[in-house]
Amino acid sequence: MNQSGKEFESQMTNRNEQYKIEFSGIILSVQPRSNVWRYRLDNRTHSMTGYNIFLSGIAEGDERDFAIAISEKQQQKLRFHIGDEIRGTAWTKMYPKLEYADYYRAGGLKKLSEVPAPDENAKSPWIGEVPELTVYARRGCRMLDSRSWKTKCFQCKWACMANVAIEYNWGITQKFRFESFCYGPKSCKLYKMGRPRAVPYKDCGSYYDEGWLDDICTEQRGYDE
Numbered sequence: 001m002n003q004s005g006k007e008f009e010s011q012m013t014n015r016n017e018q019y020k021i022e023f024s025g026i027i028l029s030v031q032p033r034s035n036v037w038r039y040r041l042d043n044r045t046h047s048m049t050g051y052n053i054f055l056s057g058i059a060e061g062d063e064r065d066f067a068i069a070i071s072e073k074q075q076q077k078l079r080f081h082i083g084d085e086i087r088g089t090a091w092t093k094m095y096p097k098l099e100y101a102d103y104y105r106a107g108g109l110k111k112l113s114e115v116p117a118p119d120e121n122a123k124s125p126w127i128g129e130v131p132e133l134t135v136y137a138r139r140g141c142r143m144l145d146s147r148s149w150k151t152k153c154f155q156c157k158w159a160c161m162a163n164v165a166i167e168y169n170w171g172i173t174q175k176f177r178f179e180s181f182c183y184g185p186k187s188c189k190l191y192k193m194g195r196p197r198a199v200p201y202k203d204c205g206s207y208y209d210e211g212w213l214d215d216i217c218t219e220q221r222g223y224d225e
C-alpha cells in the first residue's frame with residue numbers, strides 16, 4: 001500500500017502502463033474511498049467514490065497485504081465483511097501517486113467463504129456493515145491521526161484513507177498525498193486528531209488545518225451521533 005502523508009507534485013504523477021491482475025484473500029477491513037480537494041484553508045471538499053477493501057492474500061502471485069478499490073454497486077451486491085474470503089480481478093493504477101488502493105477497476109468478484117453477520121452493536125471500532133456513501137457524505141468527517149488509522153481504527157467502518165489533491169498554484173500545479181479521516185461519532189474514545197496538517201500554497205508557505213474545518217464539516221452532528 002502507499003505511504004500516507006508524503007506529497008507529490010503534479011509534474012511527478014507519471015502515467016503508468018496498466019495491466020489486469022488476479023487476487024484472492026481474507027478481508028481485513030472495508031472502508032469508504034474518497035477524494036479530497038484542498039485549497040488553502042478555504043476549502044476541504046470530500047467526494048465519496050466507493051470503498052477500499054483491505055486484504056491479506058495473494059495478488060499478482062505474491063502473498064501480502066493489499067487494497068482493492070471497488071464501487072458502491074459492487075459493495076451493495078456482495079456485502080463484503082471483515083473475515084470474508086474473496087477473489088477477483090483488478091487493474092494496476094494509471095497514476096500510482098493519486099490512488100491509495102493498490103488496484104482498482106475490480107471485476108469478477110466472488111465470495112469464497114463468508115463469516116456470520118458482523119456485530120452491528122460493536123463500538124470503537126465500529127465493525128458492522130459499511131453504510132451507503134450518502135451516509136458518509138451526510139455525516140462529514142474529522143482528521144484522524146495516521147497512526148490510529150493504521151492500528152486501533154483500521155477495522156472501523158468510519159475510518160478512511162483519502163486521496164488528497166492540494167491546489168498549490170491555482171489551475172497550474174497540484175500536490176498530492178494521502179490523509180486519514182474519521183466519519184465516526186465525536187464521542188469515540190479512540191479518536192485522536194493527530195498533528196495539524198500543512199496546506200501549502202505557492203509563495204505563501206503553508207497554512208495549517210488545525211481542526212476548525214472538522215468542526216464545520218461535522219457541525220450537523222451531535223456529540224454521540
Ligand code: SF4
Nearest residue numbers: 153156182184188191
Ligand atoms: S476514532 Fe473514528 S475511525 Fe477510530 S474507532 Fe473511533 S469512530 Fe472509528
